[in-house]
Amino acid sequence: MTIETAEEALDVVFGTFLVNSNLASVLFDSRASHSFITDQFVAKHNLLVCPMKQSLLVSSPGKELKASQLCPGLV
DSSP, rough: OOOOHHHOOEEEEEEEEETTTEEEEEEETOOOOOOOOOOHHHHHHOOOEEEEEEEEEEEEEEEEEEEEEOGGOOO
């Protein structure tokens, strides 16, 4: 989803918010079943990650992604 598409959608909010006391670009989608964070954000802010018992295959515009870790402090 592009920023332009997000701005036009009635059920999506895009903005800059604090995540674990760090500024982040955040996309809220009321239709989403899960929340995701980039590996780059995790590394930059030294967030703790743990392996998931079962990976998730996530369909996003353009490609499929595999989620295999979670941030216990953000759940």
